[in-house]
Amino acid sequence: MKIGMIGTGNMGKILIEALLESKAISPADLLIQNRTLAKAIQIKEIYPAVTVLKTAKKVAQNADLIFLCVKPHDVFSVASDIAPYLSADKCVVSITSPINTEQLENAVSCSVARIIPSITNRALCGVALFSYGSNCTQEWKQALSTLFNNFSTPTEIADNITRVASDIVSCGPAFFSYLTQRFIDGAVEETEIDADTATKLASEMLIGLGQLLEKGYYTLPTLQEKVSVKGGVTGEGINVLEKNIGDTFNQLFQATQHKFEEDLQLVKNSLVIHKNI
Numbered sequence: 268m269k270i271g272m273i274g275t276g277n278m279g280k281i282l283i284e285a286l287l288e289s290k291a292i293s294p295a296d297l298l299i300q301n302r303t304l305a306k307a308i309q310i311k312e313i314y315p316a317v318t319v320l321k322t323a324k325k326v327a328q329n330a331d332l333i334f335l336c337v338k339p340h341d342v343f344s345v346a347s348d349i350a351p352y353l354s355a356d357k358c359v360v361s362i363t364s365p366i367n368t369e370q371l372e373n374a375v376s377c378s379v380a381r382i383i384p385s386i387t388n389r390a391l392c393g394v395a396l397f398s399y400g401s402n403c404t405q406e407w408k409q410a411l412s413t414l415f416n417n418f419s420t421p422t423e424i425a426d427n428i429t430r431v432a433s434d435i436v437s438c439g440p441a442f443f444s445y446l447t448q449r450f451i452d453g454a455v456e457e458t459e460i461d462a463d464t465a466t467k468l469a470s471e472m473l474i475g476l477g478q479l480l481e482k483g484y485y486t487l488p489t490l491q492e493k494v495s496v497k498g499g500v501t502g503e504g505i506n507v508l509e510k511n512i513g514d515t516f517n518q519l520f521q522a523t524q525h526k527f528e529e530d531l532q533l534v535k536n537s538l539v540i541h542k543n544i
């Protein structure tokens with residue numbers, strides 16, 4: 268199977284690295300293209316057997332499975348460029364949350380899916396959020412799930428939880444990096460620890476925490492219970508968190524939902540521009 272990647276920015280590159288490093292596919296089966304071709308050529312310098320193509324049209328003609336790894340407002344423009352070259356047996360996958368599978372099915376006449384990846388997939392772990400188009404064949408559903416299983420946990424989601432699921436899976440690494448940074452900054456400001464040492468200790472702690480969860484030794488509540496010795500220091504710290512976090516995370520999810528509404532409207536506007544699809 269030939270896989271085409273249109274858009275080799277942040278996420279396109281991460282998907283390429285995950286596909287190749289997990290050995291899900293061989294570099295000779297990968298066809299890549301980007302508006303600024305230099306970005307695709309840089310990837311070929313690392314994986315010489317990858318083919319760089321000059322146009323999205325050529326990717327559509329030569330690949331069986333085509334990933335659209337462009338920003339939401341560019342998806343319909345690319346879809347309309349490639350639509351004439353897609354036979355019914357191919358599959359198009361978009362990786363962005365504000366575009367649903369129904370809109371993709373209206374744009375191209377083949378199997379479609381939306382798969383929202385996560386930066387964690389770069390470490391060959393974490394979740395990828397799956398939504399299949401209503402006309403997506405069983406063969407493609409199976410093939411996509413098998414492919415992503417090499418470097419993620421493919422998880423099918425209902426449309427109504429798209430935003431929150433993507434907030435947790437895809438935005439989550441940024442949110443928790445931010446919180447960890449504030450944790451480190453606080454330690455440095457309030458004590459004699461230096462930033463490098465605090466960063467190293469905090470990073471190792473997070474890796475260990477991930478391993479504990481992966482191995483299933485503790486749930487999140489039992490983990491807190493085990494560390495919070497009665498009358499000890501952890502309890503004092505948890506009290507501060509309880510007092511101050513308040514409804515921060517409610518506000519966070521409200522803000523992302525609000526932004527999502529704006530993104531959905533922008534997508535609708537870009538659909539009007541490409542009203543031929």
Ligand SMILES: NC(=O)C1=CN([C@@H]2O[C@H](COP(=O)(O)OP(=O)(O)OC[C@H]3O[C@@H](n4cnc5c(N)ncnc54)[C@H](O)[C@@H]3O)[C@@H](O)[C@H]2O)C=CC1
Pocket residue numbers: 273274275276277278279300301302303306323336337338339341344345362363364383384385386437
């Ligand atoms: N960054 C992340 O962690 C995640 C991103 N996504 C989604 O991935 C999509 C892409 O995001 P990023 O990779 O961060 O953006 P990016 O801006 O880094 O990459 C987009 C790439 O598409 C290229 N491009 C634009 N129009 C094109 C065209 N007509 N033909 C070929 N290439 C074209 C650009 O040159 C750029 O390299 C977004 O829609 C985002 O929602 C999804 C999950 C996670």
Ligand SMILES: O=C(O)[C@@H]1CCC=N1
Pocket residue numbers: 362363364365383433434437438
């Ligand atoms: O489309 C999305 O929801 C993802 C989350 C991070 C960036 N884009």
